[in-house]
Amino acid sequence: MSTTAHKSTCSSCNLAELCLPIGLTAPEMQRLDELGIQKRSFLRSDYLYRSGDKFRSLFAINNGSFKTQVLHEDGREQVTGFQMTGEIIGLDAISTDVHACEAVAMESGMVCELPFNKLETLSRDIPSLQRHLHKIMSREIVRDQGIMLLLGSMRAEERLAAFLLNLSQRYATRGLSPTRFHLRMSRQEIGSYLGLKLETVSRAFSHFQEAGIIIVKVRAIEIINLADLKACINSSC
């Protein structure tokens, strides 16, 4: 973890709302305190964990955003996801007790640290928590399958359209505008995520703009026509 981040105990943090949105009873809510959840702040480009780090906790993003990436010996790196408020990261580490990827902050914010062995213990007592944990892990698997489909069988502009629509939908879920948002990541990072070079990403943005589908002002995106953007994914654009 970054050296600068400061900690504070957080017995009544907005965890239940943000991180674990499940119907817990009042006494069950209290038991969440057993987790000894700590809230931590982080700054842009802080590492939340690195590949190879011993696994102790999952992290629920309170606010701010991360990218996760896997590294290859030869230096290649692949962005595997962009995570935002309310999402849980670190699931890959459960498998081997060691983090398989690294999480880098794209902007400053806060996380709740969820000690995993305590979470496991508690989820044996609270079935709805257990169920929720399973769903979160399964959702990650489904998300990954979607990325495989994207990387394995879509062309550049289809990938970018799918990416923008995914962001749009996630912003909407958070009560933010689904049509106007600010990208937290660079063209290079988008390219890594989508299996493209940054120039290709930039050209695809420009093309969407020329087609009147979106307006791009560097990182500020406005989607003019959501339907057209969706149509792009079906090859026709």
Next chain:
Amino acid sequence: MSTTAHKSTCSSCNLAELCLPIGLTAPEMQRLDELGIQKRSFLRSDYLYRSGDKFRSLFAINNGSFKTQVLHEDGREQVTGFQMTGEIIGLDAISTDVHACEAVAMESGMVCELPFNKLETLSRDIPSLQRHLHKIMSREIVRDQGIMLLLGSMRAEERLAAFLLNLSQRYATRGLSPTRFHLRMSRQEIGSYLGLKLETVSRAFSHFQEAGIIIVKVRAIEIINLADLKACINSSC
């Protein structure tokens, strides 16, 4: 599920060994019977489940092998994995209670059906089972990240090399030869998995053979030089 598959109760199937290789005590083993596990046979090209099917069970492959694939509206399909003996499939469905992909048998064999709600209940009582279930799900996430790296940043021959090495390693784990094996999947299926066209896969096989790294007789593969094959992944081949 395929109509032809026949069922049989399976209280003392080799589940603990094959599917859930964890250190259970004798009484815990007995409790696995509570799951009411059924063994089912399947034939080549049977569907174990289809996209959209209601989720009830995970499946542990007793013997035989499957491919899993996700479908896109426009008919595109992407193979997301090839599963063999001892592996568990269906994890993606936990998220929404509906199967997100489909599993098609590549050869006939047997599966153990593991009713998921019973598995959840039981895993609350048996911590080692709970832990194992979590590890299985997390392992799937790590596997998926590896495929993203492959699809997002490797070239055709690197992808095929990585694929062959993965198969080699999995056969070795099962006590089979890591250097001589028979592919259960077509060039087209390999191509879908690796984000390539079948012709490209075929050419990459031919090139490896010309380079003296492997011998290919259609689906029969012999790896002559594992080290060279590994070297291929680092761009140099």
Next chain:
DNA sequence: AAAATGGTTTGATGTATGTCAAAATATATA
């Protein structure tokens, strides 16, 4: 405010992989 830095856009050109097609080979069916 000027200079420096890092990210983005755009153009010209190269290349890995896709597409189309035909032959070769394997597998299934009669």
Next chain:
DNA sequence: TATATATTTTGACATACATCAAACCATTTT
């Protein structure tokens, strides 16, 4: 065994994306 069908291989050619390079723009530093 002969015939039909599906899969694989190989070649010729097309194309989407990568690469290289320069200009542009935004942000930070001095």
